[in-house]
Amino acid sequence: MASLSCSTVVCVICLEKPKYRCPACRMPYCSVTCFRKHKGECAALRSLLLNPHLRELMVSLDQGDNKAKLMKACMQEPLFVEFADCCLRIVAPPQNEDS
Structure with missing residues (x-):
């Protein structure tokens, strides 16, 4: 996956410029609000994969x-x-x- 400095990488929730990556799946996100929303999706996917x-x-x-x-x-x-x-x-x- 591209680095966070790459201009084509966007937040997985709001499509804004990301500052962080999810520690579980490495998807980019921009804020605590977006992380909280993504965290639920990430947990659901992880649960299914188990x-x-x-x-x-x-x-x-x-x-x-x-x-x-x-x-x-x-x-x-x-x-x-x-x-x-x-x-x-x-x-x-x-x-x-x-x-």
């Missing part, structure tokens, strides 16, 4: 030959969908949320 069933799904997807077919099967699993949704909320937060 689930053995989700980890098995991810390993089988990674090691499989037909990734498109496996992804379609994984998206039928509620736990995997929850994981995908959590990831999407982190990398592309909904625009209608109040910051």
Whole structure:
């Protein structure tokens, strides 16, 4: 990941210029308010990743030959969908949320 001095790096919550990085996931953030919001998302993702069933799904997807077919099967699993949704909320937060 680029350093915090890079002009393309933005806060994962408000998209402003970041000053800090999350100690757990290293994502950039700019303020205590943004960190508190991100911390909840980060904790949710960490909790999901501790689930053995989700980890098995991810390993089988990674090691499989037909990734498109496996992804379609994984998206039928509620736990995997929850994981995908959590990831999407982190990398592309909904625009209608109040910051």
